[in-house]
Amino acid sequence: MKAKVFITLKPGLLDAQGKTIKGALDALGFRGVRDVRIGKYIEIDLTGGRASRQAVERMCRKLLANPVIEQYRIELVRS
Template structure:
């Protein structure tokens, strides 16, 4: 199984990196950029056949290490049979 995890700052938490990127985009002529929020994207391959157990493990990983739940929120999706793509 493959898990795809997005970790972002909670709404209302100042995002100085996002603000800097927004300002740089505006300086480069992208005046229509209203806001930028920066986060993390992780892909994790799990050696797990039971989707319920995989989801429990994934939630525990996010809560204990991957996200600082005081200031960050996370979303994930679990692919039961990930397709193989080559780039």
């Protein structure tokens, strides 16, 4: 079982890294980029076949994400 975790800044918070990348894309001549937001993508390889979304949610709250400023989304896939 594999858990894919997507961690992004909450909407409305300034994403300085994303703004920088947007500026770089503009400077490189890419047209039509309105906004860029950067997040983390974490793949967790879990032993056992049981889907344990609760465990992965606990990992997010305790370690992987900062719940004050970040939100997360979890996808469980059979590997």
